[in-house]
């Protein structure tokens with residue numbers, strides 16, 4: 665299981681790399697769970713990250729505006745992102761989510777077929793009126809994405825497991841795998857939740873809070889020792 669860590673700036677990206685993160689995921693939590701950072705921050709982090717390590721960028725908790733989101737995807741691509749995550753926040757159902765993701769995939773894959781496109785839903789979608797998380801594997805399949813992902817929309821201490829039990833998460837992973845998609849799971853994931861995620865076959869675990877000093881994704885800063893501990897655990901299973 666690969667470890668994706670979400671830094672907000674140059675300094676945190678260096679800590680993530682030093683700690684051994686497999687994927688450096690540029691994010692801006694001030695703008696939400698999958699808040700987008702600025703093009704120059706993505707570019708700077710791509711430049712400081714070793715070439716063989718993937719740099720991911722989140723496009724935001726996006727609205728149901730396929731054109732706007734497609735232009736954001738092009739922005740992430742030209743800034744150097746190898747892995748583009750779209751938080752399907754404003755899309756209320758499967759049809760809207762597929763429409764957004766199809767256009768993002770077309771935008772990105774027309775110019776860069778190897779760039780990885782991630783359809784990200786929310787385990788607590790019912791709290792914000794977003795598309796049902798269990799529809800995400802089908803959305804990703806039908807929109808030519810590479811990964812189906814879940815995170816949480818509201819970062820109030822609840823974790824992924826508060827909304828979806830292990831049976832549901834297993835169903836999510838198995839369905840995505842049956843479509844030849846990889847999976848990423850996130851949502852205030854704690855150290856002791858890594859093994860269950862590994863055991864159900866999750867391909868990528870996404871973490872910010874547990875990699876920060878004090879475990880707080882907003883007030884804390886990513887520290888390489890916390891990242892290294894998570895990485896060691898991921899590699900131990």
Ligand SMILES: O=C[C@H](O)COP(=O)(O)O
Pocket residue numbers: 668669670689691815819850851852853870871872873874881
């Ligand atoms: O992509 C994953 C997120 O950055 C997860 O952040 P979190 O662990 O603070 O919920």
